[in-house]
Amino acid sequence: MRIRILLLPVFCGALAACQSFQGEKSVYVGDGITIDPQIEWTSAAGPRAAIPGLGLERLLFLTERDTSSVWTIDGLGLDELVFLTGVTAGDPLFRSQGVAPKDMVRYNTTMLPDDVMDMIAGTLGKAGDQQLRTSALRPVPFGTVTGFRFDLAYTTQDGLQMKGTALFAQRGKKLDVILFLAPSEYYYDRYAPTVEKIFSSVQVPDVPATKPAS
């Protein structure tokens, strides 16, 4: 986690991928989804191609998709709003350093919301997070379609206790995930109300949500 914090200035100093959102009411985050950022965020990581060769996939949750990004206010590791949108069948949520791609849990369109929650938790577990607990899976609006929320808690490899909340929806044949992760001490509670507003601001095109297999 210390590494993550220290690296942010390096990334933002060197990469065109770092971008601030301030005063914008509608920011596109992939797969047709827009959100209202509410406050100023810095996009710390965008498409993997933007920062080649750094080998920090796990730290930044980079993926090969163009629609994945990580935003932060105070720095990576202190608060991270992670967008993993447009995940298609056979895709992992993100690549993890040291884990073979075939070993990552992959999305399939027959997954029920419980399965998606397990997939997200399993992916974080594969990335090295420990003592991971999920709770309170519940349906919520995802724009005009039905999405789901759940809460999570875990400990990083550095021993930092983290909290998180996840919003996801299965739209068409794709999965969209928005994750907010922050240390349980101070940072999570500080930004949780803002994240609630962001989650409520999600707008999607009129594509019916995928229903559970039947």
Add this chain to the structure above:
Amino acid sequence: MRFGSYGRMVLAAAMLLCCGTESGHAGASEVLAPGYRPAPDTEEGGLWAQMDRQEAELKVSPALVTDEALNTYVRKIVCELAGDYCASLRVYIVDEANSNAFTAPNGMVVVWTGLLLRCQNEAELAFVLGHEITHYLKRHSLLNLQKEIQTNGSFAGLTAAGGIGRLFEQVAAGRIASHSRDQEREADAGGFDLVVDKGYDPGQGAFFMANTAEEEEANPNRTKQAAYRASHPDMKERLTVLTKRADDIGAQPHANIVGAEAYRAAIGPHRAAWLEEEFNRGEFAESVAMIKQLMKDEPQSGELQYYLGEAYRRRNANGDLKNAMTAYQAAIAAKDAPNAAHRGLGLVSLKANQKTAARDEFQKYLSLVPMASDRATVEYYLATMGGSP
């Protein structure tokens, strides 16, 4: 000590740090004297100081399992095996789903919960702990440090380590120098002697190793051994040696303590949580194999049947829907079925398009757990099936 899946469960990692001082220790080939502590200005003293700092961090780690009853139980086994060295060894149980245990040169004994989950009785755990105690007594870590310094001028394995979490990461990944094959053989032999001396069933060490191998082989994605494994004696060789030694003793009068009931009583309050964490490893084939191993001793366990169902449901391979259904049904038929078994059976029934069964199980779940945190989701499933919650 590595006792499970590749790249994760590690056989007694050396946990060495670069000390950079000239050798001034009391002789690495000697067995430690009880209460021994090296002079701080020696190579070994530097190593101990490094590990003392890691231990201080571990003491306040949120990953530490603080349940006094469980700690007392494991500490008692360590002390009985270690005898006069009991006071030199300090046990730390760490909430980590991978299967591992290791002893640092300064006497810090670390036991991961993934190991406790996999052991089926006290004799198995005693063998693992005896193996680790032998590494400590024989000062294998110091020998490895000396060898490393002799070869490279320093030990680079952990110079950039960032605390106990990173240390564990290094251990899990096998990036820290592991013991030599001869040292592992010595630790197996020493561990065996210690458990036999205390009256434990001599066959349980081999039993544990066989289960470890079986779990590892169940993983179809395992394409290579972790780096550290190259230095380990072949599992077959270890099994052969341990089995032969156990057979030799089997003909003689012996207490043959197994301690299955005491062991289950000690870990029982934690097992469900450890099984939940097991799934976050994402190695479902190994999880299925491991749970089936546990079920051999507890075929009537609704808890194990439920988690077997969970493992199948999450793996979601061909045939797993049916496998999960069978396991959940067996769990529900058992006396100690977790209420969540009804939810699990509802989920797989829904995926199998068995709506009536799914509806029944979801409704049972909600009636048994009316305040369930996922109640709204279960009601959503019921609504999509056209039924009323």
